[in-house]
Amino acid sequence: xxxxxxxxxxxxxxxxxxxxxxxxxxxxxxxxxxxxxxxxxxxxxxxxxxxxxxxxxxxxxxxxxxxxxxxxxxxxxxxxxxxxxxxxxxxxxxxxxxxxxxxxxxxxxxxxxxxxxxxxxxxxxxxxxxxxxxxxxxxxxxxxxxxxxxxxxxxxxxxxxxxxxxxxxxxxxxxxxxxxxxxxxxxxxxxxxxxxxxxxxxxxxxxxxxxxxxxxxxxxxxxxxxxxxxxxxxxxxxxxxxxxxxxxxxxxxxxxxxxxxxxxxxxxxxxxxxxxxxxxxxxxxxxxxxxxxxxxxxxxxxxxxxxxxxx
Amino acid sequence: xxxxxxxxxxxxxxxxxxxxxxxxxxxxxxxxxxxxxxxxxxxxxxxxxxxxxxxxxxxxxxxxxxxxxxxxxxxxxxxxxxxxxxxxxxxxxxxxxxxxxxxxxxxxxxxxxxxxxxxxxxxxxxxxxxxxxxxxxxxxxxxxxxxxxxxxxxxxxxxxxxxxxxxxxxxxxxxxxxxxxxxxxxxxxxxxxxxxxxxxxxxxxxxxxxxxxxxxxxxxxxxxxxxxxxxxxxxxxxxxxxxxxxxxxxxxxxxxxxxxxxxxxxxxxxxxxxxxxxxxxxxxxxxxxxxxxxxxxxxxxxxxxxxxxxx
Numbered sequence: 001x002x003x004x005x006x007x008x009x010x011x012x013x014x015x016x017x018x019x020x021x022x023x024x025x026x027x028x029x030x031x032x033x034x035x036x037x038x039x040x041x042x043x044x045x046x047x048x049x050x051x052x053x054x055x056x057x058x059x060x061x062x063x064x065x066x067x068x069x070x071x072x073x074x075x076x077x078x079x080x081x082x083x084x085x086x087x088x089x090x091x092x093x094x095x096x097x098x099x100x101x102x103x104x105x106x107x108x109x110x111x112x113x114x115x116x117x118x119x120x121x122x123x124x125x126x127x128x129x130x131x132x133x134x135x136x137x138x139x140x141x142x143x144x145x146x147x148x149x150x151x152x153x154x155x156x157x158x159x160x161x162x163x164x165x166x167x168x169x170x171x172x173x174x175x176x177x178x179x180x181x182x183x184x185x186x187x188x189x190x191x192x193x194x195x196x197x198x199x200x201x202x203x204x205x206x207x208x209x210x211x212x213x214x215x216x217x218x219x220x221x222x223x224x225x226x227x228x229x230x231x232x233x234x235x236x237x238x239x240x241x242x243x244x245x246x247x248x249x250x251x252x253x254x255x256x257x258x259x260x261x262x263x264x265x266x267x268x269x270x271x272x273x274x275x276x277x278x279x280x281x282x283x284x285x286x287x288x289x290x291x292x293x294x295x296x297x298x299x300x301x302x303x304x305x306x307x308x309x310x311x
Numbered sequence: 312x313x314x315x316x317x318x319x320x321x322x323x324x325x326x327x328x329x330x331x332x333x334x335x336x337x338x339x340x341x342x343x344x345x346x347x348x349x350x351x352x353x354x355x356x357x358x359x360x361x362x363x364x365x366x367x368x369x370x371x372x373x374x375x376x377x378x379x380x381x382x383x384x385x386x387x388x389x390x391x392x393x394x395x396x397x398x399x400x401x402x403x404x405x406x407x408x409x410x411x412x413x414x415x416x417x418x419x420x421x422x423x424x425x426x427x428x429x430x431x432x433x434x435x436x437x438x439x440x441x442x443x444x445x446x447x448x449x450x451x452x453x454x455x456x457x458x459x460x461x462x463x464x465x466x467x468x469x470x471x472x473x474x475x476x477x478x479x480x481x482x483x484x485x486x487x488x489x490x491x492x493x494x495x496x497x498x499x500x501x502x503x504x505x506x507x508x509x510x511x512x513x514x515x516x517x518x519x520x521x522x523x524x525x526x527x528x529x530x531x532x533x534x535x536x537x538x539x540x541x542x543x544x545x546x547x548x549x550x551x552x553x554x555x556x557x558x559x560x561x562x563x564x565x566x567x568x569x570x571x572x573x574x575x576x577x578x579x580x581x582x583x584x585x586x587x588x589x590x591x592x593x594x595x596x597x598x599x600x601x602x603x604x605x606x607x608x609x610x611x612x613x614x615x616x617x618x619x620x621x622x
Contacts, residue, residue, distance in 0.1 A: 013400070020333065022410060022412050023410045027417065028417065031416060062374065062376045062380070063377075065376065066372070066373040066374075069373070086344070093414060099333060099334045101337070102335070102336040102337060103326055103337050103338075103402070104338045105342060106338065106339070
């Protein structure tokens with residue numbers, strides 16, 4: 001069983017318009033509303049891979065209820081903690097020229113009691129079920145301290161459950177103190193973490209071996225179309241991906257995390273973890289829908305991913 | 312008891328941002344989410360006037376549930392008919408320069424059964440309660456014919472209940488065939504109805520007396536800051552309003568309709584109907600909140616509204 005944590009989920013609405021005009025009344029006949037948030041994308045992909053998954057996090061108001069219903073429709077088990085304020089809406093408007101405008105809500109402010117309740121709900125879950133991995137993805141909502149992930153990571157370590165973390169900014173900076181099992185920053189996230197520019201392959205290599213990050217057993221730096229570079233314990237890997245037609249890269253990082261988490265629960269080799277994760281990331285990019293992978297194409301793509309050990 | 316009909320309600324979200332940039336990710340910490348739709352604005356003002364009001368229409372999904380909860384919070388009785396598709400979201404983004412950008416969803420498509428169910432629910436209500444007026448406001452959602460208001464008006468006429476209609480375009484064009492008790496178009500709506508330009512006071516006067524509209528007992532043409540002109544049976548009136556500081560004119564027409572409906576149920580004189588309606592419209596414009604009137608200021612403003620009989 002894998003637990004996913006989405007502290008700040010969102011109702012994602014994507015409007016398709018011929019043109020989007022500032023200062024005008026725009027109308028959209030075509031729109032898609034989905035349960036969003038990085039951890040929920042991970043849950044969807046895990047489900048498609050056949051993993052047992054429980055989605056957790058905070059949900060509030062009727063927007064929260066929309067997410068609960070969508071998660072249920074996908075037959076994903078969930079144990080969300082109720083919060084008083086409404087779950088946020090995130091709006092994307094895409095015009096025919098492909099211009100992408102976003103309007104993101106801040107989301108609910110979590111109270112101290114709600115934060116405690118979530119922690120209780122989660123530990124209750126650890127006691128009741130055999131949890132083989134925890135995946136926490138995305139930002140920390142207002143009200144929770146920037147170190148909130150630290151508490152969760154320490155609890156997981158105490159229970160010897162690998163904690164996979166995909167976040168950025170201060171949340172990531174704080175969380176690494178608690179030594180998560182795996183982090184998956186992209187180049188700009190790792191640059192911000194190490195407070196220096198990272199552009200060349202050599203700079204990525206140095207980042208993976210940086211003193212500050214030594215305590216993290218597994219670091220995967222995603223490079224978009226450039227694949228990924230990773231350090232798993234002391235081994236360094238380069239991941240080369242085939243050229244594909246990208247429909248939408250949104251959620252590919254989440255799909256990659258899902259694939260890696262699944263393999264980690266199977267105690268697979270480092271190569272296998274990286275290969276399955278990368279395959280899921282590519283499969284997600286091949287579809288417009290976020291958190292969807294066409295499992296039929298898995299084996300074909302899987303073979304085309306190259307994992308090279310660099311040391 | 313007054314029944315309001317909102318066939319196509321909306322969750323109105325207004326985002327306040329310093330600047331709204333196309334093609335960018337914009338974030339908003341400050342936003343207001345309300346139960347919207349013209350008929351709901353009418354309901355809110357009626358409630359503030361002390362009228363007994365029942366809100367009806369279609370609600371669907373978790374957005375519909377948000378509206379049901381908001382209506383309940385305002386202690387407004389409601390008898391909404393469930394529809395399968397989700398109630399729409401309407402989004403407004405206001406930047407610091409005052410630029411107003413809107414993104415409106417189409418809203419649910421109402422099925423034939425849902426349309427029948429609404430009609431049943433409404434007639435059931437007429438049987439159970441003593442209804443003194445019906446107010447129908449706003450557009451007709453997809454799935455319902457453009458003549459949907461005609462059916463509702465005919466049923467009301469059969470039951471001798473005055474039917475007040477505030478809509479536009481084809482819905483208004485069709486509905487006048489069924490002879491609603493009162494319509495309240497603005498200048499552009501009446502121009503579209505009569506298919507000619509209307510700009511001068513003389514042209515408004517001619518419109519009120521137009522052959523096409525003779526069958527409608529009461530026509531109030533709202534002129535914004537210019538007040539209104541009206542024909543009640545054969546009497547023609549000009550409404551002159553005091554100069555006020557306008558905070559937001561959104562919903563002022565709905566507030567005016569609410570005030571008029573309330574006076575109609577009290578069998579007040581034409582002058583009284585116009586004066587109370589106009590006062591409510593002005594009070595709404597004096598506040599940012601849509602469908603809110605500061606009842607404390609009612610008497611003061613009421614005295615400043617002038618009703619002049621022109622014939």
